[in-house]
Amino acid sequence: MxxxxxxxxxxxxxxxxxxxxxxSFDLELVKTELARHEIVCDVQDLRRAEAAARPTVSASLSSERTTETLSTFELYLHVMLLNLPAQPVHNESSLARVAHDLVQAFDAIGRVRLWxxxxxxxxxxxxxxxxxxxxxxxxxxxxxxxxxxxxxxxxxxxxxxxxxxxxxxxxxxxxxxxxxxxxxxxxxxxxxxxxxxxxxxxxxxxxxxxxxxxxxxxxxxxxxxxxxxxxxxxxxxxxxxxx
Structure with missing residues (x-):
């Protein structure tokens, strides 16, 4: 209480x-998109990593930075990727680049399809x-x-x-x-x-x-x-x- x-x-x-x-995200779609960047994971890994990203993203919000800014969505995706099982071909900086690319890919897919x-x-x-x-x-x-x-x-x-x-x-x-x-x-x-x-x-x-x-x-x-x-x-x- x-x-x-x-x-x-x-x-x-x-x-x-x-x-x-x-x-939520269509996690199969996200998994397929990540595979293009040599990120291997299953749907449960994605589900868990997404939820783990929420407190970090929430703490970043302010009157200037809302959930609708591209920088917030990119941060959300980057933290989600960091919470996935370790990826042999990636580190924190390369995952940041992947997150940037994902923003563009998901924008092309459209919010209705993604969510x-x-x-x-x-x-x-x-x-x-x-x-x-x-x-x-x-x-x-x-x-x-x-x-x-x-x-x-x-x-x-x-x-x-x-x-x-x-x-x-x-x-x-x-x-x-x-x-x-x-x-x-x-x-x-x-x-x-x-x-x-x-x-x-x-x-x-x-x-x-x-x-x-x-x-x-x-x-x-x-x-x-x-x-x-x-x-x-x-x-x-x-x-x-x-x-």
């Missing part, structure tokens, strides 16, 4: 991040939460394609509203994107919970708007953070009182 305990029984609205909350892997039990969990009368809203830092992205994985109909940072002009952790989401949804901050994967974007930003916040932490990588943690979406559902 933290000093920021969440009143699950009184919540009326849930805000959701998208990347690494509802969907096309539904995380486990996401549709079922969202449906269960919606069936309990909760309003569900996407609040995502994106490039104007997040609505298309969630439609491509058949999640769009589960959400009452979709807030895309490119469209509204504010990016997490700027509290104004959360305030915009509150206005659009008619929700009250005291009865709203935001679920995400990056402390400095999702928790700091939501709290600045008076909203409760929680992090998904599948491998226990977040140490000494002052917020509640759950490993995945089914575990989130278990926090709510049974109907």
């Amino acid at each position: 933290t000093s920021h305990s969440i009143p699950y029984g009184h919540l009326r609205t849930l805000f959701f991040d998208v990347g690494n909350t509802l969907v 096309s892997n539904l995380l486990p039990q996401v549709p079922e969990t969202l449906e269960a939460l919606k069936n309990r009368g909760l309003q569900l809203v996407v609040v995502s830092n994106s490039d104007g394609t997040v609505e298309e992205l969630i439609a491509a994985v058949n999640l769009r109909d589960l959400f009452d509203s979709v807030i895309d940072s490119r469209i509204v002009g504010y990016e997490k952790p700027d509290p104004r994107i959360f305030e915009h989401a509150l206005n659009v949804s008619g929700a009250s901050p005291e009865t709203t919970l935001h679920i995400g994967d990056l402390y400095h974007a999702d928790v700091v930003g939501a709290r600045a708007a008076g909203i409760h916040a929680l992090l998904l932490d599948p491998y226990g990588d977040w140490i000494n953070v002052d917020c509640e943690l759950v490993p995945d979406m089914p575990a989130l559902l278990q926090q709510f009182p049974k109907p």
Whole structure:
């Protein structure tokens, strides 16, 4: 229990991040792209390395550096590569060059295709939460394609509203994107919970708007953070009182 305990029984609205909350990279696609750079790994290696990169990326965020800057995405990919099993033909500097090349390759692939892997039990969990009368809203830092992205994985109909940072002009952790989401949804901050994967974007930003916040932490990588943690979406559902 933290000093920021969440009143699950009184919540009326849930805000959701998208990347690494509802969907992840298509890891087979990423694995294939890495093989072009002589990086050998399996999907589980990638999954673990990606999660391990999140605290470092989160700590780099500021008002000048958000998740949508190319430098942040490149840092994210570089730290992910550093967390893979050791690669005989690579070192830290060569992996930095690979990360730079991957930014260009993934930009060509497009965000909707890259982030096309539904995380486990996401549709079922969202449906269960919606069936309990909760309003569900996407609040995502994106490039104007997040609505298309969630439609491509058949999640769009589960959400009452979709807030895309490119469209509204504010990016997490700027509290104004959360305030915009509150206005659009008619929700009250005291009865709203935001679920995400990056402390400095999702928790700091939501709290600045008076909203409760929680992090998904599948491998226990977040140490000494002052917020509640759950490993995945089914575990989130278990926090709510049974109907």
